[in-house]
Amino acid sequence: MPKHKRPPVVAPVAAPRPNWPPLTPLLLESDLALHQVWPDQIITVPSLWTSTLCKAYVSFLNSLPLTTTPGKPKKGDAVRVNDRFQIDDPAFAEQLWSGTALKNLVLGTNEEGGLGLTPKAQAKLWGGEVVGLNPNIRIYRYTKGQFFDQHYDDFNNVTIPGSPSIPAKTTWTLLLYLTSPATGCEGGETVFYPEPDLPKKGKAKKEETPPPIVVDLEVGMALLHRHGADCMLHEGREVLAGEKWVIRSDLCVRK
Numbered sequence: 399m400p401k402h403k404r405p406p407v408v409a410p411v412a413a414p415r416p417n418w419p420p421l422t423p424l425l426l427e428s429d430l431a432l433h434q435v436w437p438d439q440i441i442t443v444p445s446l447w448t449s450t451l452c453k454a455y456v457s458f459l460n461s462l463p464l465t466t467t468p469g470k471p472k473k474g475d476a477v478r479v480n481d482r483f484q485i486d487d488p489a490f491a492e493q494l495w496s497g498t499a500l501k502n503l504v505l506g507t508n509e510e511g512g513l514g515l516t517p518k519a520q521a522k523l524w525g526g527e528v529v530g531l532n533p534n535i536r537i538y539r540y541t542k543g544q545f546f547d548q549h550y551d552d553f554n555n556v557t558i559p560g561s562p563s564i565p566a567k568t569t570w571t572l573l574l575y576l577t578s579p580a581t582g583c584e585g586g587e588t589v590f591y592p593e594p595d596l597p598k599k600g601k602a603k604k605e606e607t608p609p610p611i612v613v614d615l616e617v618g619m620a621l622l623h624r625h626g627a628d629c630m631l632h633e634g635r636e637v638l639a640g641e642k643w644v645i646r647s648d649l650c651v652r653k
């Protein structure tokens with residue numbers, strides 16, 4: 399008998415993969431387009447998901463074990479009060495990417511709805527060669543009084559599994575809104591705070607701070623915004639009535 403018994407090795411219990419409903423119905427890809435809300439920083443795709451699909455997802459996501467984040471964050475983290483569920487699910491990330499119009503819009507394969515960029519300008523916009531979405535999927539539910547205080551999103555290093563797997567880093571945040579005032583959700587807008595331009599040479603006066611950019615919730619709309627070093631300060635405003643549901647991932651480029 400050894401004097402000191404080793405503690406038993408306990409394998410971390412992975413959360414079971416949710417049985418995600420299929421991503422249908424969807425609009426025709428030819429009816430969807432990227433919209434620049436703020437040059438090089440904020441881009442939306444209205445109706446990436448249909449309201450029928452969003453409705454089916456809200457009732458499905460409601461069955462997942464969401465946990466409420468603590469009101470008091472770790473030092474340096476933003477105050478974030480919502481209920482969330484987080485899972486590494488490369489197959490779902492792949493569905494969200496290739497099984498919707500997102501991939502072809504971002505890569506410019508869908509010329510009509512794309513931004514009409516040269517390959518070089520496209521790589522500059524997205525921060526490299528886009529290879530897919532972050533397998534780390536986060537589900538947020540905000541009920542009345544919940545919000546996500548002002549913060550910047552940092553990038554992450556991730557691996558997109560496959561053969562071969564792809565080492566990647568995240569460059570843009572993806573938020574997919576499942577609810578809006580049309581479903582009874584009031585408030586909860588995502589708000590961005592642009593910084594004033596640096597003062598021009600020979601100009602004594604500081605440039606004025608531009609007004610905040612308020613992105614209203616729209617059922618099925620995807621929002622992409624640049625993160626990491628050039629992330630804009632942003633927040634999820636307090637929800638005043640109803641529920642706000644969001645699916646969060648990130649755009650990834652090859653490392």
Ligand SMILES: O=C(O)CCC(=O)C(=O)O
Binds near residue numbers: 571586587589632
């Ligand atoms: O829910 C929102 O509107 C913002 C979420 C956000 O900023 C984040 O996930 O980092």
Ligand SMILES: [Fe+2]
Binds near residue numbers: 549550551571632
């Ligand atoms: Fe954020």
